[in-house]
Amino acid sequence: MSSVTDIATGTGTGSGAPRTRPGSATTGAAAAADGPGPAPSVRKGPVAPPAGHAPSLGGRLRSTARRAAYGAVRAGVRSVAIVALLVLWETAPRLELVDRTFLPPFSEVAVAWWRLAADGQLADHTLASLSRSLTGFGIAVGVAVPLGLLIGWYRRVADLLGPLLEVFRNTAALALLPVFVLLLGIGETSKISIVVYACAWPVLLSTISAVRTVDPTLLRLARSLDLPPARLFQKVILPASVPSVFTGIRLAGAVSVLVLVAAEMIGAKAGLGYLINASQYNFAIPQMYAGIITISAIGVAFNQFLVALERRIGAWRSPVGG
Template sequence: MSAVVLEKPPAPAPPAPPPVRRKGSGVLLGVVRRSVAVVALLAVWELAPRLGLVDRTFLPPFSEVAAAWWTLATNGQLATHVQASLVRSLSGFGLAVATAVPLGLLIGWYRRLADLLNPLLELFRNTAALALLPVFVLLLGIGETSKISIVFYACTWPVLLNTISAVRDVDPTLLRLARSLDLPPHRLFQKVILPASVPAVFTGIRLAGAVSILVLVAAEMVGAKAGLGFLVNSAQYNFAVPQMYAGIVTISAIGLLFNQVLVALERRATSWKGTS
């Protein structure tokens, strides 16, 4: 009777090394694609005044604006104005987020509270923040309090309304499933409502981040002695056009950086979506 010989299965092949070069080239290609439009804009900005397509008195070439920006940066003026604006903007923005997120969660969760406050919410959310700037100045003066308060007011509504909408728009299937497990209300709120609301809440926070810069710049043009809005306004009155555009470019760069920071925070807060 012949013996049966069992052959060993072939050893698995070692995993292939990760395509480092392809990944690096893909990242580089993505950066290049995202930069094409910006580079094209800067090229048009540089060439249009030099070719006489626009009056360089009112729109100087980008190289002159960059030189003015570098002068402001080296003599310390730009740092002073940026610091003043960031302190005001981040203070009002932080207070708005700390106030509007809990309030929005409560209003979205308790229907009776929402019915009670809804007329006031509709009234104030349709009142432009800059329209109330004279009121803030009259009540709080032209100091830091009025500027932080106007930023706080303007940032509150995007965060508050998006938070309320996020709580109300939670998937009903998730709520029914959670209630079928006999979860108490506080656990239902903690385990279902909060995680499902995070993306929409961060949408409101990102909108508020953009609003905090725009409203502050307008507020700093009235009764301020420092800040990017003051820099732009002062350069306009003194007909220092390159310095004016340097301030505008700085405002745009800060807004872009602020948005990228909020996007990174949102990805960390919603990392569970990628692993679910």
């Protein structure tokens, strides 16, 4: 009878007591029955799901808040110089550091800009300039990019046309403005044509340089795969040329606005260049500065759009898993 009791309590040492091996299930049960002792090993089993989605939602909210705070701080740091310039612009004329007749305070310029925007004049002039600028810019990019890819792909053609391209690149577009006016008149054709001419060269030369400076290692690897020329151009040359091509396109975007303003000062009846020129003649200095600020804002916005487009295309052309 005692042996049965010993077996039940796990203390029996006789032949009737079950012999257990260290680490077996029986040993674990016996150790648990003996009372407090060393902490048992962590049991691996199914983990209970968290109650609700509050932690994950809170984590997302905290992450969003951190990103928003970081973005606000970054925007504040990047705008310090602009704010300092505006403060200097406002205080210098009021402290008579400059003649406020020729440089009115920024607040007066802002009032003039608001009045132009309220009566619709600013919108009319802006739309006229944007239509000319974007038309010329689009034509230049549509012609210069394929032509640059073609010239850069055929080295003999690039060597043949290189000197001629250098001559035209170093001829300022504004220097040819009287020629365009004499040949095409003072209408819309001459203004769009001068924009096309000014924008074509940065895009064309950047594209040619991009094609001719592709990494030779990529070319050797592609040729080792026996890719046909058309496939080599599509899979290697064209993706590798995208960053340099967009550099030329961004330069052309800035040039399209600047050249157009100068062209609109001759024989135009609408446009931001006409607004600036007419305001100067009528001695409406705040309106003149309002037109200049509008041109600067358009240039910055256009450049940011091209940067975002470049990032989108750059993400698209990135190799999968690379």
